[in-house]
Amino acid sequence: EQLGVEPEEEAGRDEEEDAAQAMERAEAGEAGGSPGAPGPEEPGGLTWLVPEGSSSSRVIAHVDLDCFYAQVEMISNPELKGKPLGVQQKYLVVTCNYEARKLGVKKLMNVRDAKEKCPQLVLVNGEDLTRYREMSYKVTELLEEFSPVVERLGFDENFVDLTEMVEKRLQQLQSDELSALTVSGHVYNNQCIGYKTAKRLEALGISSVHDLQTFSPKILEKELGISVAQRIQKLSFGEDTSPVTPSGPPQSFSEEDSFKKCSSEVEAKNKIEELLASLLNRVCQDGRKPHTIRLTIRRYSSENHCSRESRQCPIPSHVIQKLGTGNCDVMTPMVDILMKLFRNMVNVKMPFHLTLLSVCLCNLKVLNTAKKGTIDYYLTPSLSTTSQSGKRSFKMKDSHMEDF
């Protein structure tokens, strides 16, 4: 109830709206578009008309929480409200509230720079994502009450397909009310998409959405591959038929830690144990069981900073079975596996310098309660084509079918 959403793009405007208020408005069938939205007269603003009476048009709400981590912290500790607040991970201020932004603090700013800009800045440590993750899923579950078709993007964004809800509202309207309805929208800005692709587009002389609209499709296909080329060119016209895909429960659980230097095997083992311990708690709460474990490292290097290496392997079935049960020691065999993966990547007889370790548990499956060979076994959704966790239901991929 207390979480504010960004009314429109993160433009730093002051009007804020409650998540609950926003959904009330959506439920009332009111058209979106806040008063402060960039209009068509603004540079880079394009306008389109929603085809009248079009049966194929959809209504999708995009709910974007405002400086999410900072909001969670201010709810946890109301004394922080009204003060400039930054959330710190290592030496970075990863996000901050609007008080802090007014004073010049930016997202992903150095702590040193931030303190220089804003000496009164209050910092809280946000390296443990537990509370953020929990609040994030609470928001998703709230939205799922309006429509089950909710797709998550990160911890702070949700897309809700409201098409059905809106269609029902429209059916209730009288014809004069219906003809009085108008809907309009806008394009926020004129920049092209992800970092890598943007660089490649720039090399082709494409720097704006309009450039992309008018570029030769054939050359674009040769340059980016048919799939990406066709998709992004349609996007440049505002055409996106991709469905809102219900996220359901997470596909993976991971914990990572970055640091200046890790250069010994014991050091690595200690860090890995910490990461794994947290993960086991999370996976235990979830109820499903991971069948794959992955270790990821980042090696120190002046260039190529984003590159990571990983090794993964199946979790032995006898370890999987111990997972839910509290009394058995599941740490020891799993740490053993992780250290084998570690030595597979890192030659421990040679000097090494790592700056990140990450452990991931994935390939999650629901418990196999049905006995093999029985009718129940073949009728249990998780063992045929679908899988369940709690009240969520989701399609399972063919790649998860090895056991079958």
Place this chain on the structure above:
DNA sequence: TGGGGTTAT
């Protein structure tokens, strides 16, 4: 740049 996530190849 942190500490997460997803999908495509």
Place this chain on the structure above:
DNA sequence: ATAACCC
């Protein structure tokens, strides 16, 4: 297993 994308 990696690379790209998202937050």
